[in-house]
Amino acid sequence: MEKIIKITSHQNPNIKQVIKLKKRRERNLSSLFLIEGYRELKRAVDAQEEIVALFYSPSHFLKSNEQSLIDQIKSNGGDTFECAKFIFEKISYRDRPDGLLAISRQRKKPLAELEKILSSKKNPFLLIAEKIEKPGNLGTILRSSDAVGVDAVIVCDSCTDVYNPNVVRASVGTLFTVPVIEGTSEEIFALLKKYKVSILAATPSAENIFTEVDMKGSVAITVGSEQYGLSDFWMQESDILVNIPMNGVADSLNVATATTILLYEVVRQRKTS
Amino acid sequence: MEKIIKITSHQNPNIKQVIKLKKRRERNLSSLFLIEGYRELKRAVDAQEEIVALFYSPSHFLKSNEQSLIDQIKSNGGDTFECAKFIFEKISYRDRPDGLLAISRQRKKPLAELEKILSSKKNPFLLIAEKIEKPGNLGTILRSSDAVGVDAVIVCDSCTDVYNPNVVRASVGTLFTVPVIEGTSEEIFALLKKYKVSILAATPSAENIFTEVDMKGSVAITVGSEQYGLSDFWMQESDILVNIPMNGVADSLNVATATTILLYEVVRQRKTS
Numbered sequence: 001m002e003k004i005i006k007i008t009s010h011q012n013p014n015i016k017q018v019i020k021l022k023k024r025r026e027r028n029l030s031s032l033f034l035i036e037g038y039r040e041l042k043r044a045v046d047a048q049e050e051i052v053a054l055f056y057s058p059s060h061f062l063k064s065n066e067q068s069l070i071d072q073i074k075s076n077g078g079d080t081f082e083c084a085k086f087i088f089e090k091i092s093y094r095d096r097p098d099g100l101l102a103i104s105r106q107r108k109k110p111l112a113e114l115e116k117i118l119s120s121k122k123n124p125f126l127l128i129a130e131k132i133e134k135p136g137n138l139g140t141i142l143r144s145s146d147a148v149g150v151d152a153v154i155v156c157d158s159c160t161d162v163y164n165p166n167v168v169r170a171s172v173g174t175l176f177t178v179p180v181i182e183g184t185s186e187e188i189f190a191l192l193k194k195y196k197v198s199i200l201a202a203t204p205s206a207e208n209i210f211t212e213v214d215m216k217g218s219v220a221i222t223v224g225s226e227q228y229g230l231s232d233f234w235m236q237e238s239d240i241l242v243n244i245p246m247n248g249v250a251d252s253l254n255v256a257t258a259t260t261i262l263l264y265e266v267v268r269q270r271k272t273s
Numbered sequence: 274m275e276k277i278i279k280i281t282s283h284q285n286p287n288i289k290q291v292i293k294l295k296k297r298r299e300r301n302l303s304s305l306f307l308i309e310g311y312r313e314l315k316r317a318v319d320a321q322e323e324i325v326a327l328f329y330s331p332s333h334f335l336k337s338n339e340q341s342l343i344d345q346i347k348s349n350g351g352d353t354f355e356c357a358k359f360i361f362e363k364i365s366y367r368d369r370p371d372g373l374l375a376i377s378r379q380r381k382k383p384l385a386e387l388e389k390i391l392s393s394k395k396n397p398f399l400l401i402a403e404k405i406e407k408p409g410n411l412g413t414i415l416r417s418s419d420a421v422g423v424d425a426v427i428v429c430d431s432c433t434d435v436y437n438p439n440v441v442r443a444s445v446g447t448l449f450t451v452p453v454i455e456g457t458s459e460e461i462f463a464l465l466k467k468y469k470v471s472i473l474a475a476t477p478s479a480e481n482i483f484t485e486v487d488m489k490g491s492v493a494i495t496v497g498s499e500q501y502g503l504s505d506f507w508m509q510e511s512d513i514l515v516n517i518p519m520n521g522v523a524d525s526l527n528v529a530t531a532t533t534i535l536l537y538e539v540v541r542q543r544k545t546s
Contacts, residue, residue, distance in 0.1 A: 043522060046522075136409065140527045140529075140530060143523055143526060143527055143530075144526060144527070144530055145521075146520075146521030146522060146523050147517075147518075147519050147520060147521050147523060147526055148518075148520060148521075149520035149521055170527070172523050173522075173523070174521060174522065174523050177521060177522045177523075178521070209544070211541045211544075244420075244537075245420075245421075245540055245544075246420050247419075247420060247421060247422030247540075248418075248419030248420050248421075248422055248447060248450060248451070249316060249319075249419060249446075249447065249450045250416055250419050250420060250445055250446070250447050250450075253416060253417060253420055253533070254413045254416055254417070254443070254529065256413075256527065256529075256530055257413060257416075257417055257529055257530050257533040260526070260530040260533060260534055261533055261534050261537045264517075264534045267518055267520075268484045271482070271484075271518070
């Protein structure tokens with residue numbers, strides 16, 4: 001009979017590693033990160049992410065399909081550990097834990113991936129997210145990018161680690177399905193120029209409303225940090241400046257919502273063209 | 274010379290009250306709530322919200338316009354208390370405190386306010402947010418609602434207290450500028466019917482894409498909870514069902530981003546009509 005290893009101590013070295021991986025430094029050093037939740041983990045497994053170790057707590061399970069996911073991870077070569085309820089609650093970072101949390105290996109896409117996309121697509125549709133600070137916003141941007149079907153999300157000069165647990169959570173696992181490429185602004189810009197991709201930025205001072213400019217061709221939508229907006233670099237290098245009408249007292253939108261309305265405008269225009 | 278009261282003890286009863294007001298129960302009992310940050314507080318003062326007490330910490334100030342806001346609050350009859358740095362850090366709920374935090378009085382708008390809007394506006398533009406769970410999402414929805422200039426945001430069967438500090442923060446103070454009306458689904462629905470407002474809901478099973486249905490007339494956009502979506506009640510009572518194209522693996526968007534793209538579609542259609 002198969003032996004199930006059950007963890008009942010906080011001192012277990014695997015549990016200690018999970019807790020360490022909540023810190024960016026440890027994620028950088030180890031090239032590992034955490035994935036919590038059935039939906040996120042299922043998307044990771046479907047996207048062939050490597051699950052190094054899975055920690056599960058049957059008393060937290062919400063449905064009945066957890067076991068098949070556990071079996072799938074095991075058959076892919078991942079270690080699986082049943083945890084006592086109180087242990088799982090210690091490692092979980094969710095309000096409503098569903099009993100599944102894994103350590104996975106980071107799989108960063110090199111810049112060459114972007115060149116591959118740019119050289120093969122007729123009208124590439126890219127999103128450039130520069131210096132986003134809040135993991136929840138970066139995750140939401142990934143979720144919207146998945147929804148509209150961008151060819152890649154490019155994370156420039158990142159403030160937030162894309163492997164932060166809250167990015168994974170807010171992305172509902174789309175971190176594993178959208179091609180995410182990291183780079184410096186300069187190297188990304190050089191590639192966009194080489195492939196003649198139009199760079200679009202939103203700024204209140206632009207003359208044209210975002211729904212009135214052509215986004216049907218190759219386009220890279222650029223969005224910047226919550227506090228400072230897009231950097232001068234991208235603002236100056238943009239080919240198309242648009243404004244998003246602001247009819248109230250606030251002078252800006254949340255960055256993830258602003259990104260999403262620009263992304264869906266591309267979808268609307270391409271659909272009706 | 275004017276005497277400045279400086280708080281240097283955690284045991285100060287005003288400090289204790291601030292900490293209590295982080296809890297919903299205490300906010301409900303007292304009808305008070307917290308506003309932190311220059312931008313939020315300035316919008317509250319401009320919107321003539323009653324500031325009961327202001328706590329400030331000059332060593333946290335970021336700019337030079339704090340003093341005039343303090344003076345304005347004082348001249349409106351609010352108590353003002355200078356706090357020692359470590360005291361302010363105890364009461365602040367922000368990552369980057371800017372040295373201003375106030376207790377304000379809740380000012381709930383009665384349902385009659387909605388009737389006033391419906392009876393006076395030609396094509397009312399409403400947002401109905403039902404059972405939103407996360408304060409950050411509700412605040413972001415308010416921020417977007419301000420941006421598009423809705424006539425009112427109606428919070429139905431609320432899970433999240435609109436006076437939660439994180440709603441105030443994510444709304445960047447638009448909580449004070451957008452008319453926010455709370456009510457039960459039944460009473461709100463009765464009013465919408467009486468004034469023949471079209472109710473619009475997004476659902477993946479709808480035939481029409483949201484950009485292809487007419488939103489130029491009177492419209493109430495309805496959005497539901499993060500986990501369960503819109504309730505059967507609103508889904509069944511909706512006059513217009515639309516879908517938001519989902520081209521990736523995820524089957525839904527973050528609720529605040531979905532709300533925002535629907536809101537901006539109304540703006541686009543009304544602008545070009």
